[in-house]
Amino acid sequence: xxxxxxxxxxxxxxxxxxxxxxxxxxxxxxxxxxxxxxxxxxxxxxxxxxxxxxxxxxxxxxxxxxxxxxxxxxxxxxxxxxxxxxxxxxxxxxxxxxxxxxxxxxxxxxxxxxxxxxxxxxxxxxxxxxxxxxxxxxxxxxxxxxxxxxxxxxxxxxxxxxxxxxxxxxxxxxxxxxxxxxxxxxxxxxxxxxxxxxxxxxxxxxxxxxxxxxxxxxxxxxxxxxxxxxxxxxxxxxxxxxxxxxxxxxxxxxxxxxxxxxxxxxxxxxxxxxxxxxxxxxxxxxxxxxxxxxxxxxxxxxxxxxxxxxxxxxxxxxxxxxxxxxxxxxx
Amino acid sequence: xxxxxxxxxxxxxxxxxxxxxxxxxxxxxxxxxxxxxxxxxxxxxxxxxxxxxxxxxxxxxxxxxxxxxxxxxxxxxxxxxxxxxxxxxxxxxxxxxxxxxxxxxxxxxxxxxxxxxxxxxxxxxxxxxxxxxxxxxxxxxxxxxxxxxxxxxxxxxxxxxxxxxxxxxxxxxxxxxxxxxxxxxxxxxxxxxxxxxxxxxxxxxxxxxxxxxxxxxxxxxxxxxxxxxxxxxxxxxxxxxxxxxxxxxxxxxxxxxxxxxxxxxxxxxxxxxxxxxxxxxxxxxxxxxxxxxxxxxxxxxxxxxxxxxxxxxxxxxxxxxxxxxxxxxxx
Numbered sequence: 173x174x175x176x177x178x179x180x181x182x183x184x185x186x187x188x189x190x191x192x193x194x195x196x197x198x199x200x201x202x203x204x205x206x207x208x209x210x211x212x213x214x215x216x217x218x219x220x221x222x223x224x225x226x227x228x229x230x231x232x233x234x235x236x237x238x239x240x241x242x243x244x245x246x247x248x249x250x251x252x253x254x255x256x257x258x259x260x261x262x263x264x265x266x267x268x269x270x271x272x273x274x275x276x277x278x279x280x281x282x283x284x285x286x287x288x289x290x291x292x293x294x295x296x297x298x299x300x301x302x303x304x305x306x307x308x309x310x311x312x313x314x315x316x317x318x319x320x321x322x323x324x325x326x327x328x329x330x331x332x333x334x335x336x337x338x339x340x341x342x343x344x345x346x347x348x349x350x351x352x353x354x355x356x357x358x359x360x361x362x363x364x365x366x367x368x369x370x371x372x373x374x375x376x377x378x379x380x381x382x383x384x385x386x387x388x389x390x391x392x393x394x395x396x397x398x399x400x401x402x403x404x405x406x407x408x409x410x411x412x413x414x415x416x417x418x419x420x421x422x423x424x425x426x427x428x429x430x431x432x433x434x435x436x437x438x439x440x441x442x443x444x445x446x447x448x449x450x451x452x453x454x455x456x457x458x459x460x461x462x463x464x465x466x467x468x469x470x471x472x473x474x475x476x477x478x479x480x481x482x483x484x485x486x487x488x489x490x491x492x493x494x495x496x497x498x499x500x501x502x503x
Numbered sequence: 504x505x506x507x508x509x510x511x512x513x514x515x516x517x518x519x520x521x522x523x524x525x526x527x528x529x530x531x532x533x534x535x536x537x538x539x540x541x542x543x544x545x546x547x548x549x550x551x552x553x554x555x556x557x558x559x560x561x562x563x564x565x566x567x568x569x570x571x572x573x574x575x576x577x578x579x580x581x582x583x584x585x586x587x588x589x590x591x592x593x594x595x596x597x598x599x600x601x602x603x604x605x606x607x608x609x610x611x612x613x614x615x616x617x618x619x620x621x622x623x624x625x626x627x628x629x630x631x632x633x634x635x636x637x638x639x640x641x642x643x644x645x646x647x648x649x650x651x652x653x654x655x656x657x658x659x660x661x662x663x664x665x666x667x668x669x670x671x672x673x674x675x676x677x678x679x680x681x682x683x684x685x686x687x688x689x690x691x692x693x694x695x696x697x698x699x700x701x702x703x704x705x706x707x708x709x710x711x712x713x714x715x716x717x718x719x720x721x722x723x724x725x726x727x728x729x730x731x732x733x734x735x736x737x738x739x740x741x742x743x744x745x746x747x748x749x750x751x752x753x754x755x756x757x758x759x760x761x762x763x764x765x766x767x768x769x770x771x772x773x774x775x776x777x778x779x780x781x782x783x784x785x786x787x788x789x790x791x792x793x794x795x796x797x798x799x800x801x802x803x804x805x806x807x808x809x810x811x812x813x814x815x816x817x818x819x820x821x822x823x824x825x826x827x828x829x830x831x832x833x834x
Contacts, residue, residue: 189515199754229617250768272563277611284823318648318649318651319648319649320649320683320685320686321685322685323685323686327614352651353651353800354653354654354657354698354702355651355654355698357510358732359697359698359701362694362697362725362729362732363693363694363698366690366693366694366725367685367686367690367694370687371685372692372727390729393725393729393730394693394694394724394725394728394729396728397722397725397727397728397765397768398693398721398722398725398760398765398767399761399762399764400760400762400788400799401689401693401760401787401788403761403762403790403792403799404761404787404789404790404799404800405687405689405787407790407791407799408787408790413790413792413793414793423688429729429732430730430731430732430734430735431730431731431734433730433768433771433772434728434729434730434768436768437728437764437765437767437768439614440764441764456732456735456736456739457731457732457735458735459734459735459738459739459744460738460744461734462744462745463744464709466737468731468734468735469735491782495821
């Protein structure tokens with residue numbers, strides 16, 4: 173079975189019209205209706221299944237909200253909550269329309285500067301009521317506006333980690349938009365995900381929460397490539413020469429890297445038992461690679477082409493690790 | 504010949520005592536004296552040559568100021584100028600003491616929020632009077648304080664690029680400190696260098712300055728590993744499937760990566776003709792690797808161990824590319 177743990181929302185234009193209204197009214201018009209009904213989404217889901225799953229041989233895709241849309245840094249808090257809920261509802265509708273092909277990964281209504289416990293009601297709704305199998309965390313709800321967000325190793329996040337362990341749900345680390353006018357959100361993903369790993373490693377958060385399951389999107393940002401720098405940093409901080417690699421292997425990673433050399437590096441540095449197939453399809457990589465004639469986010473053939481890994485490595489990546497980590501996924 | 508293009512200042516404690524005084528007085532005590540004399544530095548240089556060059560077989564090292572010390576974000580502007588000048592003087596003293604073993608790469612007295620032309624007097628002094636062979640640019644003189652710095656593709660930087668072309672000097676891109684309390688300066692290097700490449704690629708700055716020579720430190724940040732993401736981004740922006748790689752090969756890269764897998768990836772993605780040996784020795788990587796028993800920044804044996812590259816590739820990395828790019832280096 174091919175499980176793609178990194179896909180995003182199917183949604184009609186009404187979802188984004190809803191967001192547009194919330195941003196303009198700042199909630200003055202009330203909660204409103206994002207229109208993510210089965211009727212509005214039936215064709216979308218049919219086309220998505222045909223073009224983004226069947227065409228590339230994906231059996232099941234885990235859907236989370238499209239991160240760059242999530243507007244965590246906007247105020248007041250209620251418009252962020254309403255929009256995240258609407259995204260999670262759209263995901264629930266997709267799962268309802270194709271229960272054998274999708275599972276939900278909940279967006280969190282994170283707001284800059286407020287306690288993380290404010291997301292718990294939505295976590296409970298998604299996991300307990302809607303049957304979602306995981307969460308998605310944005311390490312920077314300020315979305316690059318220049319305000320430093322607490323590092324992922326900071327106590328700010330502990331109540332969330334405790335809740336994740338209680339519910340036994342993993343979380344995908346994936347930043348959202350970026351308000352720095354000289355950066356791009358896609359580039360910022362990499363910076364924030366890198367920072368997340370380093371903050372968690374240096375704070376020893378996995379000692380406090382040994383059952384915490386964190387999946388770092390986009391192949392772990394810059395960390396697998398820059399691992400030598402972080403090994404050296406770790407020796408300096410903790411005097412332990414193997415320490416960084418031991419810590420790094422407490423994380424999981426997706427395969428949202430669009431070329432073979434990078435995937436080879438990822439598997440060598442962290443091991444296939446920490447990697448899960450992810451494509452972000454459709455998304456950033458949905459463009460044709462002139463060299464192969466395939467879409468860049470058609471990652472399975474790229475992994476299949478890696479000669480150095482075993483059949484068990486491939487099975488780890490395509491299925492086994494996801495089944496082990498997403499314990500609420502039965503299928 | 505083994506040329507290490509990425510080394511940093513030798514300096515006695517008096518240089519950093521000088522900085523401490525400038526920060527406390529904010530310049531009220533006048534320019535003062537950093538004490539980077541030949542007498543104060545003779546033993547330092549002797550030990551540095553023995554431990555950091557001879558021991559690892561480096562013939563010549565290019566010295567730039569130690570970036571995380573440079574305090575570009577401090578005010579008033581004159582204390583930044585004075586401290587950068589003192590660093591460049593310390594480098595000039597090293598070169599004078601061991602003219603066969605060192606060359607200077609000038610730190611720029613960059614200040615957040617003022618024109619880049621304010622650095623030109625110091626550039627002229629270093630290149631024309633002191634014989635320095637290159638420059639070092641910090642893409643974020645705000646040092647991560649939350650203020651967005653103009654992207655390296657922005658017109659803000661054009662006068663500097665014009666000057667670099669006139670003088671025919673290359674620049675090492677290397678960020679400095681980071682004031683974000685939840686980040687580290689070392690991590691921020693990677694984020695800023697990545698952002699630099701993307702900003703320059705998307706702005707077409709190499710079309711405007713075809714002779715501009717930019718060396719991105721630390722193996723290009725995250726870009727070689729995340730190249731698939733940037734290829735896709737480029738197709739989306741410009742509709743050109745080979746475009747990103749063509750642009751990427753307009754940059755040069757150093758080898759300040761401390762493990763073999765990452766160096767292999769770098770050479771595969773950008774080619775040995777765009778890479779220069781650099782170690783940052785002594786620096787972040789000056790810690791023993793338990794696996795090899797060598798220091799992590801003893802990078803030459805790591806490159807020698809790569810079976811897939813040719814003798815010419817090795818010669819490119821260790822000598823030829825540096826000679827081609829640093830045209831003011833004769834030796």
